[in-house]
Amino acid sequence: MEGNQTAATPAQGSAPETILRETFGYQAFRGQQQAVVEHVAGGGDALVLMPTGGGKSLCYQIPALARRGCAIVISPLIALMHDQVQALRQNGVAAAGLDSGQDEATARGVLAALHAGELDLLYLSPERLFAPGMLDRLEGLELALFAIDEAHCVSQWGHDFRPEYGRLAVLAERFPSVPRIALTATADEPTREEIRERLRLESARMFVSSFDRPNIRYRVGAADGSSGPPRERLLRFIREEHPGEAGIVYCLSRRKVDETAEWLAARGVTALPYHAGLPAATRAEHQRRFLREDGVVMVATIAFGMGIDKPDVRFVAHLSLPKSLEGYYQETGRAGRDGLPADAWMLYGLQDVVTLRQMLQDSDAGEERQRIEQQKLEAMLGFSELTTCRRQALLAWFGETLPEPCGYCDNCQDPPATWDATVAAQKLLSCIYRTGERFGAGHVIAVLRGSRSERLTRLGHDRLSTFGIGTELDERQWRGMVRQLLARGLLRLDPEGYGGLRLDPACRGVLRGEEALHLRHEAVAGGRPAPASRRETARSVAGLDAEDRALWDTLRRLRQKLAADQGVPPYVIFNDATLLEMVAGTPRTPDELLGISGVGQHKLDRYGEAFLAAIREHLGLEVRE
Structure with a gap:
């Protein structure tokens, strides 16, 4: 330093x-x-x-x-x-x-x-x-x-x-x-x-203070959704909604970080890996590039991010389920620090839950800590499978009440369709019970769908009364039901951490037909883009017309040059919110520029004339010597 x-x-x-x-x-x-x-x-x-x-x-x-x-x-x-x-x-x-x-x-x-x-x-x-x-x-x-x-x-x-x-x-x-x-x-x-x-x-x-970050849009989808492999969907999300913008992609393992970063880079995204297994010099260089270059996407484990003071991160994506809502809130909070619109986008699958449960089981944590961490994981799973406003649920976890749905998360923008899943759930629960409450989702679903695999035959599971009674749903839909029943506390994972499904006493009412169960249809993941009316209410680069976009690009190039000359990140000169305010207000005098949020006397003295000259030139006014 x-x-x-x-x-x-x-x-x-x-x-x-x-x-x-x-x-x-x-x-x-x-x-x-x-x-x-x-x-x-x-x-x-x-x-x-x-x-x-x-x-x-x-x-x-x-x-x-x-x-x-x-x-x-x-x-x-x-x-x-x-x-x-x-x-x-x-x-x-x-x-x-x-x-x-x-x-x-x-x-x-x-x-x-x-x-x-x-x-x-x-x-x-x-x-x-x-x-x-x-x-x-x-x-x-x-x-x-x-x-x-x-x-x-x-x-x-x-x-x-x-x-x-x-x-x-x-x-x-x-x-x-x-x-x-x-x-x-x-x-x-x-x-x-x-x-x-x-x-x-x-x-x-x-x-x-309020924990609400109203500029962040929360979106969650199933990794085994029908719209393609997770990496393909991540690439589509970046290309369609955040081309050339900075972002962070979190993965659960170092291997997944390396593979995802390499795959994105091969498809034209400036993507860099970051995890504790990389040499310290490599981590430092990748972090330096993320902070000082525009449009870098960092693919990382949770080893990256704490204290990152970069205001123009436009999205945080998770390709794995976080361990807790605290971790999720902290990680997604690295997006949109400048107050401009940003996305918290996540895909997760049932395997994430199994993996996290196994990691917890294998840890050195004592019994009390494991119990607390398990509760946090269950809360995270419940948040992911919500059919109601995500922002209300997230704030409630921190003891804060949002009186009305936010109108901005995926569930508010595109309310999920639900269906009466009581009979299907009874079939699933019964199959778990009849197979001995020791097999994972894949095996139980194979029984329900009538698979003639050698393993099922060897175990005699092709002779069970639940064999072949679930052909009305495909494997993806059954896995979605397993996730939702876990989230609702009707199922539990094997406490030994091997992914086996067990019935929770809370499922008895459904299993006996005493309670109806309505579940969410498996959606095409990620949610749809925010409606134009919501986007228009927030200052954003996406809302600029061609002329304003030209000025925006001019000011960004000037900022990048000044930052490069000093060897500092561009946002310490002026952040994106300040540049957007310059574009909207087109200040032409030092006093007018001083009225822009983020421009103090020292920065006015140091950079004011350069930015005013760029604005005047863009407006076709005579540039003062």
Whole structure:
């Protein structure tokens, strides 16, 4: 990471509203930002839960500038620290970071600037914070605050667990007069309590913003749907709805990541793999390209993404079922951070459920943790098989109520057709029972459809009363029924993790004919595109006419050139939402450009004339010398 920026920040000590406007270029706070900023700037501790893209960073960056001293920001990833330091410097803020990848001379320069009082914010990993002598060094300095970003890393139940985060309670003991703010985008109630306890924030004020990301459209389909193999459908989705746009594709295994990335690349998509099995240099290069180039699609395991500060990711696709709704929410939240329309698109199959159950069974987790993880997996499965509004269900998981259906997810746009599946379900449940509740879906379906395989004959299953009674449905439809019965809790998977189907006591009413069962018809996966009326209500590149699109392309090329000259990601110059606002407003003077969201005084001084010249030239006006 680069060395320190030594120029003092003019905004330090100013009122929060002034810092927001003059340094960051925003005219007003959003949601609970102002309440958080005022509380922390006044010296209070806080736990902030705010969705990705909701403006969490400003909740500690503005108090850091409003208070005296240097703010210490604890962040889990070097890439995240690097991005945020670059973005702050673009706004004229004296920020730096210390990480293990720096040479000794650079690190000494950062520490010298810290001791000289030249830094407003210093970013550290928890490992660097606990390096020998670092805490002692900080005790001798004037500190504005401690910010603990991605605070869910403290949770032992999460897939982003970082043991070092558990040691951060020492900050309360050694720096009792320095305010602390912990921030995360993903935390259900048990995780919130774990954060408070482990970080010694029991008396901190909690700020919980809405978890709703209204610009994200949730779409889920069956991997064994009738519209082709999953990879073909993913390619069609990218080509038809997001050509040339940045996206992330999540897969469950490293092998699937490699195969999918190679397959997409062979078909003209700029796709790169990312997983823990790749060399560190390869991972770093692929992440660098994803951040700094337009239109890169990263195919990854969950090893990729935490803290990625790229606002213009237009889609997140899952080719496997996530382990939990928390993980799904966090991963899909990496799309559309700029507030523009984005897609959360997922395909999954019954095998995903079996694989995840097997992984859980094979883990070293204790019985209590396995029980909790199983409950989370069942909730994820239930969400995937919903016939009602997905956004309502997702928000309900985080304790939030959406009074009306969102009108934007796949189920709202294209309500799934249902049918009376009582008799078919009775056949399936009866067949599972008569085959001994130890076989997987494939075997049970083969019995129902009357397969004459050698295995069925050897087991005597061709002589069962359920043999051949299910020919009215094809294999895909039967698998869909198995998924839906699992999601409704009428079936369970073999607790040994081998994919065998077992009856749950909850199925008795259906099996005995005491309860009717209506299930969703197997749909062509992925949902249809949003209707034009919904797209027109959101700012998006897709809604630009030819003339505006030409200006958009001109501004993007200018942004790319400026970013390349400095070796920074394009979005730290201006993000897509700011460029779109320029296209819509066509500012022609510095004052007009300063009124664009995301243009502060420092960026106006640095880039204003270049962008104004490009706009004036596009409009056919005389370009000022």
